[in-house]
Amino acid sequence: MKAYLLHRNSIVLAVLVVLTLISWYLGLDQVSVEQVSTWSGVTMLLLAFVKVRLVISNFMEVRAAPLPLKLCCDAWVVVASLLTISAYLGAFS
Amino acid sequence: MQYEPPMTDASVTSVNPVENKGHVPGEVGIWVLVMGDMLVFTLFFCVFLAYRSVDLELYRESRLQLNLHFGMLNTVLLLASSWLVATSIAAFRRRQLSVCKHSMGLAILCGLGFGLIKYFEYSEKFALGITPVSNEFFMFYFVLTGIHFLHLLIGLAVLSYLWLRLRRCGFDKLSPMVMESSATFWHMVDLLWIVLFPLLYLLP
Numbered sequence: 001m002k003a004y005l006l007h008r009n010s011i012v013l014a015v016l017v018v019l020t021l022i023s024w025y026l027g028l029d030q031v032s033v034e035q036v037s038t039w040s041g042v043t044m045l046l047l048a049f050v051k052v053r054l055v056i057s058n059f060m061e062v063r064a065a066p067l068p069l070k071l072c073c074d075a076w077v078v079v080a081s082l083l084t085i086s087a088y089l090g091a092f093s
Numbered sequence: 094m095q096y097e098p099p100m101t102d103a104s105v106t107s108v109n110p111v112e113n114k115g116h117v118p119g120e121v122g123i124w125v126l127v128m129g130d131m132l133v134f135t136l137f138f139c140v141f142l143a144y145r146s147v148d149l150e151l152y153r154e155s156r157l158q159l160n161l162h163f164g165m166l167n168t169v170l171l172l173a174s175s176w177l178v179a180t181s182i183a184a185f186r187r188r189q190l191s192v193c194k195h196s197m198g199l200a201i202l203c204g205l206g207f208g209l210i211k212y213f214e215y216s217e218k219f220a221l222g223i224t225p226v227s228n229e230f231f232m233f234y235f236v237l238t239g240i241h242f243l244h245l246l247i248g249l250a251v252l253s254y255l256w257l258r259l260r261r262c263g264f265d266k267l268s269p270m271v272m273e274s275s276a277t278f279w280h281m282v283d284l285l286w287i288v289l290f291p292l293l294y295l296l297p
Contacts, residue, residue, distance in 0.1 A: 001192060004180045004183060004184065004192065004196075007180075007183070009176055009179050009180065009183075010176070012176075013172060013173070013176040016172045017169055017172060020165060020168045020169060020172065020290075021165070023290070023291055023295055024161065024164075024165040024295070026295065027161055027291070027294060027295035027297075028161060038297075040297055041295075041296045041297050044291040044295050044296060045288075045291060045292075045296075047291070048287050048288050048290070048291045048292075049288070051284075051287045052284045052287050052288065055172075055175060055280055055283060055284045055287065056280075056284065058179070059175045059176065059178070059179040059280050059283075060118065060276075060277055060280045061116070061118045061179075062118075064115060064116055065115045065116060065117055065118065066114050066115035066116075066117060067114075067115065069115075069117055069124065070115075072124075072128060076128065076131055076132070076135075079135070080131070080135040080138070080288075083135060083138075083139050084135070084138045084139060084142065084288070084292075087138070087139040087141075087142035087143050087146070088142045088145075088146070088296065089146075090146040092139060092142070092143040092146075
C-alpha cells in the first residue's frame, strides 16, 4: 500500500485538494470592487482548468498515451478554458 | 516533477508491445464518448455564462443561496474517488487483489457520499421553495447538476459491477480494457464537476 501512497498520483491529489480549497476561499471572500471580482472569477476558472489538466494527465494517464490523444485532450483544455473565460467576461452576450 | 510512467505491467495491460508508442487507457470508443461529452458540456458552460452576463444581478443573488461548503465537499469527494480508482487500476496491473478491490470499494463510497450530499442539497432547496422554475439561474443549476448526477449514477453502477466481480471472481474474466475504460469514464465525471463547481457556486 505504501507504494501507492508514495506514488506521483498522491502528490497530484494533494495539489488538487489545495487548489479546490483556494477556489473555495476565494468564493467565500465576497469582494465588492468590480475589478477585483472579475479577476477572482477568472482565477477560479483558470484554477479549475489547471485541475482538469492534472486529472486528465495523471489519473486518466494521458501523459503516457500516444501523441494524438495527448493533443486532443490538451486542445480541449485550451479551447474549453478560452471559451469559458471569454463567456464569463461577456464575449458572447 | 520527474516523469514517471504509470504503474504498468505489460502482461496485464492492453499495451501492444510491438507498437509501444504510448498506451491508450481503455477502449478508443470510450475516448470518443468522453471527448464528445466534454464538448457538449463546454457548450453548456458557455451558454450558462452567456445568459449569466445578461442578468448578472439575478445570478449573483441566486448563487448566494447555494451552499458553498457542500460544493467544496463534493469536489473533494470526487477528487478522492478519482485517486482511488487510479490506485485500483495500478493495483490491478500489479495483480494485488486486496488493494484493487478495497480502493474500488472506497471510490464507490466517495461517489455515494457525493450523492448523499446532493440529496441534502436538493432537499434544502425544495424546502425553501426553490425549484427549476424559480428563476433562470436555478433552471441551469438543476439541469446542469442533474445531467452530471446522471453521469455519476452510470459511473457508480459500472464501478459497483467491477467491485462485485473483483469480490466474487478476483481478476478472472476482468480485462484491463474494461477496467481502464470504466476508470476513464469515472474520471470524466470528476473533471466535469471540477468546472461546474466554480461555475455555479463560486463565480462572483
